[in-house]
Amino acid sequence: MKNDKILSAYETWLLASSRSDGTIKLRMRHVRALARRLPLALARERQLQEVLGDCRHLSTETRHSMLASWRLFYGWAVTKRFIMADPTAELESIPVPVRMPRVARDRDILMALQGSAPRDRGLVMLGRYACLRLTEISTLHMRDRDGDLLRVLGKGNKERIVYVNDDLAHALTRIELEQPRGFYFPGGTDGHMHPQSVHKIIKRLTGWNPHALRHAGATAAYRATGDLRAVQDMLGHASLLTTQRYLHLDDAARRAAAAGTIIRPPSSLAA
Structure with missing residues (x-):
């Protein structure tokens, strides 16, 4: 054929x-x-x-x-019987090395938010506070918000619910008051802003790519809750293993883990 x-x-x-x-x-x-x-x-x-x-x-x-x-x-x-045998069946897999994720620093995010225009604040905060993907940010529509709830259409056209904190809700409200109802980040002529344009703006403002903001938000969410399943749901991951790769352990967490290995004698022996 x-x-x-x-x-x-x-x-x-x-x-x-x-x-x-x-x-x-x-x-x-x-x-x-x-x-x-x-x-x-x-x-x-x-x-x-x-x-x-x-x-x-x-x-x-x-x-x-x-x-x-x-x-x-x-x-x-x-x-579909286009061919009789799969030539990839015996091919060895190509393992991908696990690398430490790049995580945007909080101080860089806070500096970027100071004095920024409402649109720019919304872009950065959706990446860091709602942990949205680049395309999810660029295509977000005002109809997707109901109070503190966002309906986000993610990978594979899977819809998930993401709740927004008070700071992000305020930023989105500012945008809604300043422009007609439609996409939060409209394009130059029609539709929504191109994802690469969003990427350039976030990188210019923070010094980090949007994915680093998503990693930072996921880490902060897990640190605050200790609930890996809730973070998985927030990020829209199909697998907990994927979510685990998003979480960054700081030195304080590593030191706490090391301290936890100490064998402490019972009080009777210590006396």
Whole structure:
């Protein structure tokens, strides 16, 4: 079967799924790149290994994502009987090293909020106080707010409830009073502001990317509650393991953990 025909059928299947537009574009980009190298229906494990070997100049994260895209494609192709065997079945996984998350410093956030315009305050506070993703910030609409409650449409078109604290609620109210009802952050001509524009504004104001604000907010939320499940729900993560990677342990927490290992003698022995 020619690559064009199988790619068209696969894209139709992806579009009918609950995956986000960004995920669909990424998966299709990886499979199309492979199709430029090989006939997809005839590819063998050794050939895929060679392609991965040729991509060693790319980051581990990128190669891990490529392989995930291939596995998804070939799993679908076997199920739909476009091919008989999955050439990715025996390929070794590409482990991604776990790195310490970058966490925005509170003092940088506070300095950014001082004297900022209502729009800019809203952008920063939604990232740090509500822990929203970049796209979630840029697409937030005034109809999504009901008092201290936000209905957020996240990855995979999954809706979740995020409650806002008093400071953030005040910032959103200021925006609502200053502009017509619609997106909190409208674009230059129509619709909402582009996520990359939001990224540039937050980075300029705080010195940190929006994801670092999300990490900082998640860490603060867990430190205040000790409730990992509640933080998971706030962030919109499918897995607690993902949420755990968002949490940053400061030196005080590490010292407290070390102090907790001390064996203290019973009072009778101490006497």
